[in-house]
Amino acid sequence: MPEMPEVEGLAAFLRGRTMGRTLTGVEVGAVSALKTYSPAPSALVGAQVSDVLRRGKWLDIATAGADGELHLLFHLARAGWLRWYDTVPKAALRPGRSPIALRVRLDDGAGFDLTEAGTRKRLAVHVVARADDVPAVATLGPEPLGLGLDEFRALLAPRKQQVKGLLRDQSVIAGIGNAYSDEILHVARMSPFALTSTLDEESARRLHTAMLEVLGAAIGQASGKPAAELKDAKRRSMRVHGRTGEPCPVCGDTVREVSFADSSLQYCPTCQTGGRILADRRMSKLLR
Structure with a gap:
């Protein structure tokens, strides 16, 4: 997408x-x-x-x-x-x-x-x-690159939801989907199923910084490219998204996947979940 x-x-x-x-x-x-x-x-x-x-x-x-x-x-x-x-x-x-x-x-x-x-x-x-x-x-939320840290933390504070879901919620933050939420969470070293209500100040800062870095770099990479080249450029830039079974570019661990009915997410256990493998069943009790 x-x-x-x-x-x-x-x-x-x-x-x-x-x-x-x-x-x-x-x-x-x-x-x-x-x-x-x-x-x-x-x-x-x-x-x-x-x-x-x-x-x-x-x-x-x-x-x-x-x-x-x-x-x-x-x-x-x-x-x-x-x-x-x-x-x-x-x-x-x-x-x-x-x-x-x-x-x-x-x-x-x-x-x-x-x-x-x-x-x-x-x-x-x-x-x-x-x-x-x-x-x-x-009903779109604010643009992510225009969000300061205090504004970002204010978006997190009243919610109790999985952080990946928050990043993808267009009414909260506009423009982030499945792929870049995977990438942001990998850079932030955070589980996709961490709850927003559990994030301390340092975690929120790390997530905010990762969001700005990942999206800023991706926009820079897309700049000036013809329409026909944008999709391939996106695929090449992904660290974990769409790379199930490949080595993590940071630690070398195997990139894992959680599948849902019509989508999937990718993550690195070593970088993001303390080595734990997230349950890959849609309705299961997911590890955090």
Whole structure:
């Protein structure tokens, strides 16, 4: 799933290629991806791109046209991605015949597709007058890189939940998902199942520092890369996420996994859990 660093990279990529350009076509390839119906996607045709923003894990293409300001917002979910064309294929998009959910054409002949692989379709596209008209955007928590230590500790204090769950909760902190929460916890030397209510001042400071370091480095790595290279760059940068069975780059212990119904997490026992192996059963009593 694209997370904050990759979406920031995509926003910068699109900003450099679409700012000031006029949309000449918006074609829907998968009606299931379109979560709003008024205004219709066709209302974007003739509008000029005024900005491209990232909001958590959402991309927001702001436009100005005859109908005033409109926003094309999309969330790529688990299997979505953006495919850029310097020259968009001329053939009209045929709904249901490909993984393409949406195609956007620009006045210079360039444009992009939003694609989604697999059978579980979760990619979400909204056309709205204001970004906050999308409830999932309006309820986003603060951006992680803007959080000072005191603000971060204030987020932790009233909650009693597993720290990995807190990092992934978009209403608490915007932009962090499964992969980077694994990476942050590894750098912080903390179990994914530690409870926020048990974190002392030093642990909270360590977690905050790890969050800033991991996300800052990932954004730096994504900066300037074309859309086609962002996913591979993310995979190469992972220390533990997606590396089950490989040696930990810090201590050499074997990276372990806990599997759930539709996701998994990875961690290093030596670095994060005092050598203990976390139970790998979804409903089991997990070690902390």
